[in-house]
Amino acid sequence: MRDHFWEHYPLAELTSEEWEAICDGCARCCLQKLEDEDSGEVFYTSIACSLLDLEQCSCSDYPNRNINVPNCVHLTLEKTAEFHWLPLTCSYRLLHEGKPLPGWHPLVSGNRESIHDAGISIRSFAMLEQGGEDLEEYLMLGSGLRI
Numbered sequence: 001m002r003d004h005f006w007e008h009y010p011l012a013e014l015t016s017e018e019w020e021a022i023c024d025g026c027a028r029c030c031l032q033k034l035e036d037e038d039s040g041e042v043f044y045t046s047i048a049c050s051l052l053d054l055e056q057c058s059c060s061d062y063p064n065r066n067i068n069v070p071n072c073v074h075l076t077l078e079k080t081a082e083f084h085w086l087p088l089t090c091s092y093r094l095l096h097e098g099k100p101l102p103g104w105h106p107l108v109s110g111n112r113e114s115i116h117d118a119g120i121s122i123r124s125f126a127m128l129e130q131g132g133e134d135l136e137e138y139l140m141l142g143s144g145l146r147i
């Protein structure tokens with residue numbers, strides 16, 4: 001990977017390895033969400049996809065994620081129009097909006113744990129989906145967590 005590539009090249013010019021490295025590992029995008037049908041606004045819940053390894057905040061079946069979880073979105077540059085539903089802290093969204101990566105991003109800190117230490121990852125509060133949950137009961141509205 002090129003030195004500080006995220007500061008020098010737009011998303012469109014990243015190699016596939018650099019593209020993957022942009023992900024901060026927060027797993028916020030793996031939380032279940034509800035969409036307001038009228039406004040299109042997306043609301044996050046504290047329930048995470050059952051395929052998530054919550055301790056690692058990584059997908060337990062990354063190669064097959066789109067097969068096993070049909071609504072799991074594989075982020076690509078062509079899908080930038082979908083970035084609006086991503087968490088406000090998502091690195092792809094930040095770079096797409098011309099913003100810098102924050103200090104807790106592992107690329108910046110040089111430490112994979114910084115995403116957890118800063119409380120950005122979902123490790124400390126999320127629960128894995130068991131099936132049958134009423135997601136409305138787990139909406140994080142008013143929780144103070146800025147997703």
Ligand code: SF4
Nearest residue numbers: 023024026027029090
């Ligand atoms: S929200 Fe963005 S940065 Fe965080 S895990 Fe998902 S894709 Fe990666």
Ligand code: SF4
Nearest residue numbers: 030049052059065072
């Ligand atoms: S399939 Fe994997 S990447 Fe997709 S939402 Fe579930 S845990 Fe996240």
